[in-house]
């Protein structure tokens with residue numbers, strides 16, 4: 211009892227700890243509440259006897275977060291190019307710079323030459339139009355789900371959306387496309403069967419109640435065997451608008467992903483509207499692209515709901531830079547040469563082995579992930595490490611202080627694999643340093 215009282219009296223006062231130079235500079239950077247929380251936590255630890263009272267300032271300084279937001283930068287060494295849990299597409303340096311530049315006040319809806327109101331995001335819309343010349347008009351909303359909701363609301367409320375039974379998909383995290391579409395007041399008219407749906411099935415369902423025909427790319431599953439589906443061209447011939455959800459956001463065909471649909475091909479085949487995500491294979495920020503007939507795009511863009519789904523200036527900036535700027539990191543990763551990946555993993559394994567780490571280069575198989583190309587394996591290479599390093603790499607001390615990013619790999623056969631397919635070559639040095647720090 212006496213000892214407890216003594217310890218309490220020895221715990222430094224809050225204002226005294228806050229005066230520590232490390233903590234005053236942290237307050238300027240992060241604001242007072244986050245620093246105060248770190249101090250209180252350290253005082254609690256001293257009270258509980260977990261640390262010496264004299265260590266309160268040091269403990270608080272070590273516990274101060276790297277930034278004011280809790281999101282931690284992660285190196286994606288999972289081999290999955292588009293990992294939904296890791297924020298899908300990483301932005302290019304050009305897109306990051308555009309976000310930074312737009313973060314303050316910017317001419318988002320203002321014409322600097324005339325000093326009057328300007329069209330919101332006109333540069334981004336022009337870049338999108340230029341990237342998809344087959345689209346008469348374009349519009350951008352928060353994500354692909356929002357694009358579908360806007361199309362259903364504006365074109366099919368109180369009417370029917372005709373869609374194949376084999377394409378009523380669950381996007382992920384329990385969200386299902388049919389439920390999303392029905393939430394707008396549109397009715398789903400299912401046609402065909404799970405494995406086979408023909409153009410005739412759609413034709414039989416078309417009538418005065420039809421809002422549009424919906425074609426959805428099965429982006430996260432495959433139906434194989436005795437199958438049939440109607441093409442966009444087949445559906446366009448039925449004389450009602452066809453809305454095509456390509457999911458992935460490929461604007462034109464990609465040679466390595468021949469089965470992945472793209473906006474240009476579906477528009478040329480007669481789709482009235484194509485919807486897609488911005489943060490999948492397009493490699494940009496979260497956004498929903500709407501591309502197609504100018505009368506329909508105009509109807510959607512003027513609908514009251516469009517205001518609730520509009521994108522913010524940071525998205526506008528990142529999307530324009532992704533469309534107009536250099537190749538996205540996702541596109542670069544997709545095109546990575548397997549021999550080059552192998553060289554990188556061997557170099558990294560050699561460096562780690564020389565430092566005494568149990569590391570070796572192994573052949574691996576990556577995947578596109580939530581963004582598309584289900585079942586397509588991407589030849590890759592990985593550094594194999596003891597599995598015990600996995601939690602240390604995910605959240606080491608160095609990570610919290612911002613010294614190295616967190617690293618997320620995958621466990622395979624009792625080893626931690628750091629797959630290099632989704633890692634930018636420029637990050638190899640940081641990745642290696644993170645492993646050395648974790649092992650050391």
Ligand SMILES: *Cc1c(COP(=O)(O)O)cnc(C)c1O
Nearest residue numbers: 353354355381427429456457487
């Ligand atoms: C990913 C995906 C969606 C959902 O897109 P978000 O941008 O995540 O809203 C919808 N449809 C398909 C086919 C998809 O692949």
